[in-house]
Amino acid sequence: VSETNAELAAPSARGLRQGVRDALTRQIVVTANEMLAQHGAGQLSVRAVARSLGMASSAIYRYVPSRDALITLLIVEAYNSLGDHVESSHTELGPASVGERWRTIGRATRAWALDQPHRYALIYGSPVPGYAAPEITIEPATRLPRLMIGLLADQAVELPEPGRAVPGELAERFRLALGPLRAMVPASVPDELVLRALMGWTQLFGVISFELFGHLRNVISDDPELRRELFDLEMDRVSAWIGLSHD
């Protein structure tokens, strides 16, 4: 009987304790995220998070082993937040042409970045000084690329015009240069399409970074609405160039 009680109670008690523990760990990450979102990575410190939670700074160490670990959690969180946002926008779109899907992904990425510039800067800005991202962050970082790869796989049409012809003897070298990415994309997708998608991909983050980091000031209009429209136009131009279908 006592065994049964123990079996029933122990897990639930442990589960409860673990639950409280998890809840507070979450709370810490949420609070840290808020500080990040509001004041940027510069203001983010173990002590500041503790202060904001009304705890002693040392208490944080019951939940997070170090400052770097906290940053890691925030990075994973940021990648996942962006991933969630973009994936759900993509899902909500429903059946659509590959071109429309590309644009949706681009728009959603930009919207997330404009909404949370500090979190965007954390993952796509200059690396945090003195911090080396551990392997844990790799997987969540691949969510968007995987989405794009799925999109490429669905694009089964031939490319409209192959751009400047790649010299035949160099093609193998470029294939090699595209290495890991090429291996991730189904063989049915031609190299040229992989290359163009990669370029479109970097273009997307180039635009967003320029806009967020102030490099478009005095270059394009400051009006948010005009900027959004211009961004959409750019997305269309890129997806047309890549050769994504727009039916």
Place this chain on the structure above:
Amino acid sequence: VSETNAELAAPSARGLRQGVRDALTRQIVVTANEMLAQHGAGQLSVRAVARSLGMASSAIYRYVPSRDALITLLIVEAYNSLGDHVESSHTELGPASVGERWRTIGRATRAWALDQPHRYALIYGSPVPGYAAPEITIEPATRLPRLMIGLLADQAVELPEPGRAVPGELAERFRLALGPLRAMVPASVPDELVLRALMGWTQLFGVISFELFGHLRNVISDDPELRRELFDLEMDRVSAWIGLSHD
């Protein structure tokens, strides 16, 4: 006679003193730049610079009014270093097609960035926390854009194929969105070319940032030579798409 002496001596003495002063100010900036290049913006502090120069930290304040002013100097310095490097590469190229000039500019920008990643991060990465760039930094930041604009002005050919047609009633809005940039480029350059050049421009910095900030790890090959060749290929693709002539 004494007046003559005073007139002769005073300016030269003042000039000497001022010269020594300027030399040390330069030395401070150079040292700060070295620290930036070697250890990144995180390690950059007034005290660290003083230490490296063997001076008391308070001595720095005879030359530079504050830490922010020092950062400003470094930002101006970085833009100018990049500007010098790219401009001289462009000049050394001599007479060449607009397409080749574009590629040269791209290559030179990338080479400078790979050579001095921390300085690149200072100007094109996430903004330094708690620092607002003053107007002084605007002018040197426009050196590369101005070079590109000159290139566009030289490109007098019509665009090969206009991409997806821009709906007529929206053209004016896009012109408005391109606002300041449109005004800087000669009227002989069509809107579409301005748009494409802007996109190629952001693409360039997108690639470089991705490469420098580690977002191409596990995506493309790690081999520097292959990366360089892939970059060149990308430059060619972009300049062909923009419609730059390659004669």
Place this chain on the structure above:
DNA sequence: TGTACATCAGTGAACGCGCGTTCACTGATGTAC
């Protein structure tokens, strides 16, 4: 040429700050019989 004075560079101590992290501790909560 010599002397009194002004200007300036550079020093070192100090202020006040916030940081990451450790550690011995106090209670509260859960566990075992």
Place this chain on the structure above:
DNA sequence: TGTACATCAGTGAACGCGCGTTCACTGATGTAC
């Protein structure tokens, strides 16, 4: 149900660090007559 013990969360003081900036000071260098 009651009691002895173990586990754990959270505290607050402390360590050692580096930072930006100020300030009264000491000499050296230049200036004026």
